[in-house]
Amino acid sequence: MRRAGLLAWLAVWCSLACARLAPPPTPVPTATIASHPTVDAQAGDIQDAFISNVNDLTSEVSDLAITPCDQLMALVAANPNEVTQIHGFAATLKQVGGQQAALNTDDVRAALAALDMAISQFDATLGACGIKP
Numbered sequence: 001m002r003r004a005g006l007l008a009w010l011a012v013w014c015s016l017a018c019a020r021l022a023p024p025p026t027p028v029p030t031a032t033i034a035s036h037p038t039v040d041a042q043a044g045d046i047q048d049a050f051i052s053n054v055n056d057l058t059s060e061v062s063d064l065a066i067t068p069c070d071q072l073m074a075l076v077a078a079n080p081n082e083v084t085q086i087h088g089f090a091a092t093l094k095q096v097g098g099q100q101a102a103l104n105t106d107d108v109r110a111a112l113a114a115l116d117m118a119i120s121q122f123d124a125t126l127g128a129c130g131i132k133p
Contacts (some may be wrong), residue, residue: 043102050103054093054111058118061086065121069129076131083126083133090119 064072064086076082097103097112123133 024130038062046100046102047105047108050093050097050100051107054097057086057089057093058111058115059070060113061118061122063089065118065125067125069125071124072129073131085129086122087119087133090115 045113064075067075093115094112097108
């Protein structure tokens with residue numbers, strides 16, 4: 001009996017020792033959380049922000065258009081790129097205003113027309129002061 005028990009134990013031990021280990025569990029993919037905007041930008045919000053930028057530039061250019069020549073020359077001397085940057089920003093705003101469907105409104109066209117008028121007045125002032133626009 002002792003021998004039978006020893007053989008049984010040896011058989012169990014061999015079967016356990018020779019058995020293949022269970023493969024590791026397959027990892028479960030984690031869910032990726034995609035961010036979604038909580039509020040969609042409405043066309044009116046886009047238009048309002050754009051018009052605000054146009055109006056800010058129009059106001060700045062209008063102020064510069066009535067600046068006395070000596071102050072304007074000092075400003076240009078202190079920042080030689082100022083005039084070029086103003087013209088570039090105005091051109092960019094006009095280009096964007098003409099390309100975006102959300103900005104195809106009478107209000108945007110009116111704001112851009114006011115900017116054009118201010119730029120024309122500014123260029124006239126620059127010319128009168130001997131500054132190349």
